[in-house]
Amino acid sequence: xxxxxxxxxxxxxxxxxxxxxxxxxxxxxxxxxxxxxxxxxxxxxxxxxxxxxxxxxxxxxxxxxxxxxxxxxxxxxxxxxxxxxxxxxxxxxxxxxxxxxxxxxxxxxxxxxxxxxxxxxxxxxxxxxxxxxxxxxxxxxxxxxxxxxxxxxxxxxxxxxxxxxxxxxxxxxxxxxxxxxxxxxxxxxxxxxxxx
Amino acid sequence: xxxxxxxxxxxxxxxxxxxxxxxxxxxxxxxxxxxxxxxxxxxxxxxxxxxxxxxxxxxxxxxxxxxxxxxxxxxxxxxxxxxxxxxxxxxxxxxxxxxxxxxxxxxxxxxxxxxxxxxxxxxxxxxxxxxxxxxxxxxxxxxxxxxxxxxxxxxxxxxxxxxxxxxxxxxxxxxxxxxxxxxxxxxxxxxxxxxxxxxxxxxxxxxxxxxxxxxxxxxxxxxxxxxxxxxxxxxxxxxxxxxx
Numbered sequence: 001x002x003x004x005x006x007x008x009x010x011x012x013x014x015x016x017x018x019x020x021x022x023x024x025x026x027x028x029x030x031x032x033x034x035x036x037x038x039x040x041x042x043x044x045x046x047x048x049x050x051x052x053x054x055x056x057x058x059x060x061x062x063x064x065x066x067x068x069x070x071x072x073x074x075x076x077x078x079x080x081x082x083x084x085x086x087x088x089x090x091x092x093x094x095x096x097x098x099x100x101x102x103x104x105x106x107x108x109x110x111x112x113x114x115x116x117x118x119x120x121x122x123x124x125x126x127x128x129x130x131x132x133x134x135x136x137x138x139x140x141x142x143x144x145x146x147x148x149x150x151x152x153x154x155x156x157x158x159x160x161x162x163x164x165x166x167x168x169x170x171x172x173x174x175x176x177x178x179x180x181x182x183x184x185x186x187x188x189x190x191x192x193x194x195x196x
Numbered sequence: 197x198x199x200x201x202x203x204x205x206x207x208x209x210x211x212x213x214x215x216x217x218x219x220x221x222x223x224x225x226x227x228x229x230x231x232x233x234x235x236x237x238x239x240x241x242x243x244x245x246x247x248x249x250x251x252x253x254x255x256x257x258x259x260x261x262x263x264x265x266x267x268x269x270x271x272x273x274x275x276x277x278x279x280x281x282x283x284x285x286x287x288x289x290x291x292x293x294x295x296x297x298x299x300x301x302x303x304x305x306x307x308x309x310x311x312x313x314x315x316x317x318x319x320x321x322x323x324x325x326x327x328x329x330x331x332x333x334x335x336x337x338x339x340x341x342x343x344x345x346x347x348x349x350x351x352x353x354x355x356x357x358x359x360x361x362x363x364x365x366x367x368x369x370x371x372x373x374x375x376x377x378x379x380x381x382x383x384x385x386x387x388x389x390x391x392x393x394x395x396x397x398x399x400x401x402x403x404x405x406x407x408x409x410x411x412x413x414x415x416x417x418x419x420x421x422x423x424x425x426x427x428x429x430x431x432x433x434x435x436x437x438x439x440x
Contacts, residue, residue: 021252021255021256021259021392021393022392023259024394024397024426026259026263027267027394031267034267048268052268056264063253063260067247068243068244068247128244131245146245150246150248150249150250151249151250171203173206174206175202177238177242177245178197178201178202178205178238180241181234181238182197184237184240184241185237
């Protein structure tokens with residue numbers, strides 16, 4: 001991985017807008033940055049609906065990273081956002097195998113800072129994907145307890161809803177996260193990401 | 197990692213350990229690499245789950261979808277319309293002069309402002325979701341036809357499954373306002389004003405217009421003043437403030 005500059009870019013304002021769920025600024029993100037992505041998707045076997053889904057997915061991932069990993073932007077938002085969309089789109093095309101991608105779409109970074117930033121987001125997404133898959137492997141009680149306890153329910157409410165004792169609900173919650181921890185540590189993907 | 201360790205992690209993160217236990221925990225974190233590694237992963241997963249299932253994320257996702265739909269449904273059609281008019285550089289000057297003349301003419305001929313001039317008069321198109329499409333269609337038609345009681349009934353049903361949907365809350369507020377049910381409209385406007393949705397300043401603006409309609413001029417003015425220059429409603433708000 002390249003060592004990028006650590007100065008926060010002025011475009012951090014767009015990351016902050018996502019963090020604050022600032023409707024006006026998010027609209028601005030669409031107005032300023034969506035046309036380029038739409039144009040690119042359309043030129044590469046996609047349509048407007050596909051571009052719409054792609055943009056929403058990418059903005060959500062950036063938001064998730066900003067919320068849980070304190071994402072600080074060190075390059076222009078335009079290049080960062082477009083590069084993530086572009087790479088994600090090409091990966092999708094490759095997977096669907098409908099299109100033969102001849103040139104290497106994963107090259108073409110303007111700067112090391114950009115490459116570093118984009119890779120961090122991609123690694124973050126891979127990890128989130130893994131966590132989601134592991135969650136699906138849990139039993140129903142675990143899923144329910146975790147979903148409710150991290151939603152807006154108190155442990156008392158959850159215990160009464162699931163007809164279990166408060167003490168058991170609390171214990172179960174930590175054991176369920178413990179199970180996920182164990183699975184994550186056993187996963188090759190997680191190990192590789194940790195080494196980066 | 198045994199059960200006791202897992203429970204200890206949770207108690208530490210929940211802040212349930214005594215001072216002495218907490219210090220012992222932190223000492224072990226600093227000294228025992230394997231313990232620290234387990235804790236890091238546990239904490240990372242816990243952070244992920246807390247975020248994934250938070251209402252805040254659900255609200256964000258909801259608003260993102262609304263803005264996206266709005267941009268693609270309305271934005272792209274506007275784009276198509278604007279594409280018809282293509283100016284050459286020299287034409288901008290002429291267009292600007294004409295706009296200036298029209299503006300001047302309009303200002304010269306403008307009478308005193310009335311709240312009715314600013315009441316909401318657009319036809320609405322609600323953002324469709326997979327669920328409740330029928331209810332939304334009925335709400336939309338009723339609102340556009342001015343059958344506000346029917347519109348409110350349908351907005352209420354739609355909001356049962358989507359209680360934080362700012363678009364629906366806003367049009368429901370306008371419907372109550374149109375029926376002079378001001379306590380209902382005010383509470384909905386206020387809910388949107390305190391949030392951070394696209395409708396924050398729209399709600400502020402229309403609540404101010406509503407207060408003006410009720411002759412609460414001072415309150416209306418105070419509210420118009422809170423609309424920032426970044427909001428679409430800023431110009432109208434400033435114009436009204438001058439008139440009031």
